Amino acid sequence: MRLRPEPFPQTWEQSVDQWLTYLRAAGRMPSTIKTRRVKLWGFVHYLAGKPPENVTRTDCEKWMGREGLSAETRKGIRATLTSYFDWCVDHDLRSDNPAIGLPHVAGSKPHPRPCPETGIREAMDGLSERDRLMVRLGAELGLRRGEIAKVSGRDVVGPADNALLRVVGKGDKQRLIPLPQDLAVRIRQTGDGWLFPSRNDHGISHLTAGRVGKIVGSALPQSYGTHSLRHRAATQAYLATHDLLAVSTLLGHSSVATTQRYVAMPPEELRKVVSSLRVHA
Template identity: 40%
Template sequence: MAKQTQINAPEPWRESIKQYLSYLRAAGQSDDTRSTRRCQLSKLARDLGGDPMTVSAAELLRWYADQDWREETRKSARAAVRKYFEWLQTHQGRPDNPADGLPSIRPPKPHPRPCPEEYIAAAKARANDIDRLMIRLMAEVGLRRQEVCKIHSNDIIDPPASSDGIEHMPRLVVHGKGSKQRILPIPLDIAERIKESNGYLFPGRFGGHASSSYIGKHVSRLLPDGWSGHKLRTRWATRGYEATHDIYLVSAGLGHASIETTMAYVPMPDSRLEELIKAAR
C-alpha cells in the first residue's frame, strides 16, 4: 500500500480533507486518485484559508478564475472541488455546494504526438539498465507510468501452450486505473527480468513499490524537452493501429473505457490518408 503523505493544509481544512480522503478510500478509490485529490484540495485550502464550511461561491469562483492552468488540469480541479464540497454538504452538514456554479470545461481534442523513433533510440542509448526497462515498458507494452511502478514478479503468467507450432509470449497482469486489471502479452526478455526481481520490479526506498512520479522523472529526463513517457504510450498505440487497423484492440490494450479516449492517442496513418485522397480522385 502506498505511504500516506502529510496533508499540507491549514486547519480546519486539514482534518476535513483527511476525513474526505478516508471516505474516498472506503469508496474504493485508488492510491493515485487519492494522492491527486490530496494535492488539489491542499492547494485550495492554502490559497483560500478560513473554514471550508463557510467558503462562498464567489470566493471559490475567484480562486478558480485566477489559476493559470491548462484545460485538462482545470477540468480535473473542478471535479475534485465539486466532489469535496458535495461530501461536505451530504456528510458534514454544509447547507450548499459553492462549487455548483463553477463553469464546465470542454478541453480541446489534442492531436496525437507519438514520440519519434530516433528520440526513443537515443534515450535507450543514454539510459542505464533500469531506466531502459522503464522506457521499453511504456514504448513496447503501452503501459502508463502508474502501471509500470506497480509491476511485481507475481504478475507474470507463463505463455499458453502452443497447439499450432507458434511460440506464444508470456502475459503480464497490468494493474490499471481504478483498480482495473488487464492482461497483455509481453516480450520474453522483459518477462524474465520481472520474474528475477522476486518482488516489485521497481521497489520503493521505504518498502512497497516506487512512485509513479519517480518513473515519470527517470523517463522524461532521457527524452528531449516536451516529450514524456505518455508520448511513448502514444507511440505504442500508433504502431499498434498501423499494424492491425483495429481501434478496439488498441483501446483494450491501452486499458481505456471508451474508444473516444483512444482516438486522442492514435493519429490516422499518412498512408491511409493518401488512400483516401487517391480514392476520391
C-alpha cells in the same frame, strides 16, 4: 526526501481528512487523491481563513476563474470542489454545495504526441539494461509510468512462449497483456520481487512512478516523457491492426473515445486516403 504535504487550517482539517478517507474507500487512485488534496489546499489557502461552512459560490467561481489556468486545471478544480462539498452536504456539515453550479469547462481535446522512433532508438542506445526495460514497457506494451514501476515477477502468467502480464491500472482495473518472450523471461527472473526495486529499503518497495518518469523523461528527446511512449504504443498498435477496440483494451481505457486521443495518424496514412479519393477523368 519526500516533502510532507502542507497542513490544512484547524477549521478544515477534520473534514478534509474524512473526505480523503472517503475517496480511498471509493477506490480512487493514490495519485488522484493526492491531486485532489493539492487543489483543495490551494483553494483553502486562497480563502485566507474562511471556514468551509462560510464558502460561497462566488468564492468557488473566483478561484476557478483565475487567469492563466489551462482547461484541464479548471476541470480539476471543479471536480475537487464539487466532490468535497458534496461530501460535506452528505455529512450535514453544510446544507448546500456552493460548487454545484460551477460551469462545465469547454476545452480542445489534446492531440496525440507519440515519441519519434528515432528518439526512442537513440535513447535505448545510451541506457542501462534496467532503464531500457522501462522504455520498452512503455513503448511496446503501453504501460503508464505507475504501472511500469509496479511490475513484478508475480505478474507474469503462463509459459514463456505464451506469457501474459497482469497489470493493475487506474481504478484497480486489471488487464492481461501478451508479453514478448524475452520480456517474460527477464521479468520472471525477479521471482516474487519487483522488476524495479527501490534502493532506499533494499527492494522491499518498488521505485515510485515519479522516479520512473524522471529516468525515462531524461533519456528521451526534450519535451517527451513516459506518456509519449504510451501514445507511441497506441499509434503503432492501431496502424498494425486498425482495431480501435483492441488498442483500447491494451491501454486499459474504459472508453474507445479516450483511445482515439492517443492515436496519431501519420501523414503517409492520410496521403493514402486522399489518393483513394482522386476523381479520374
